[in-house]
Amino acid sequence: MPAWTDYKREARERGALALELFVARTLPSKSPEELREMLPAHLTYQAELEKQGKLAFAGPVSDETGENLLGEGMIIYRADTLEEARALADADPMHSSGARRYDLRRWLVNEGSFTLSVGLSGQTLSLR
Numbered sequence: 710m711p712a713w714t715d716y717k718r719e720a721r722e723r724g725a726l727a728l729e730l731f732v733a734r735t736l737p738s739k740s741p742e743e744l745r746e747m748l749p750a751h752l753t754y755q756a757e758l759e760k761q762g763k764l765a766f767a768g769p770v771s772d773e774t775g776e777n778l779l780g781e782g783m784i785i786y787r788a789d790t791l792e793e794a795r796a797l798a799d800a801d802p803m804h805s806s807g808a809r810r811y812d813l814r815r816w817l818v819n820e821g822s823f824t825l826s827v828g829l830s831g832q833t834l835s836l837r
Contacts, residue, residue, distance in 0.1 A: 717817055725819035730765055731794035733811040735782040735803065743808050744780075750802035755784075763787050763797060782809075791815060 720727040737744055758764035765785040772779050784801075788794035795813055803809040824837045 713815060720817060720819055728818040730816045730818060731786040731788055731791065732814050732816045733784040733786065733794075733798045734770075734814075735784060735809045735811045737780040737808070738810045739808045741780075744803070747803050747806050747808045754801055758786075758797065784811075785816070 717727050717729065755764055755767055763786055765787050767784040768782065769778050770781040770783050771777060784798070786794045786797050788797060791813070798804055798811055798813055801809075804811055824835075826833075826835045826837070828834070
């Protein structure tokens with residue numbers, strides 16, 4: 710398997726998007742009560758990252774049935790390097806307080822699509 714930078718270059722040469730993002734899988738480390746205490750600061754932090762263009766997506770993840778939440782979450786960062794993404798994750802109040810722990814991975818987005826629909830007169834917006 711080629712090194713990450715070689716694979717990224719080869720993907721672009723093949724016509725793939727090769728958009729590098731960073732995925733943090735977060736897991737609870739403390740009680741639900743302690744997690745709830747950190748939630749406002751965590752959400753404020755994520756809203757600020759979103760404004761800065763550094764947060765792509767974030768939210769809870771279900772179990773294998775798709776029906777139950779386990780307290781796991783996923784955060785997808787936009788960053789120039791793994792080190793920058795780690796600094797963003799470390800600064801999250803959930804992580805810096807020890808309420809949650811995370812692992813971080815590079816993610817090379819090559820294929821896919823999404824649809825954004827904006828209704829001007831109805832002032833509606835939908836993402837699919």
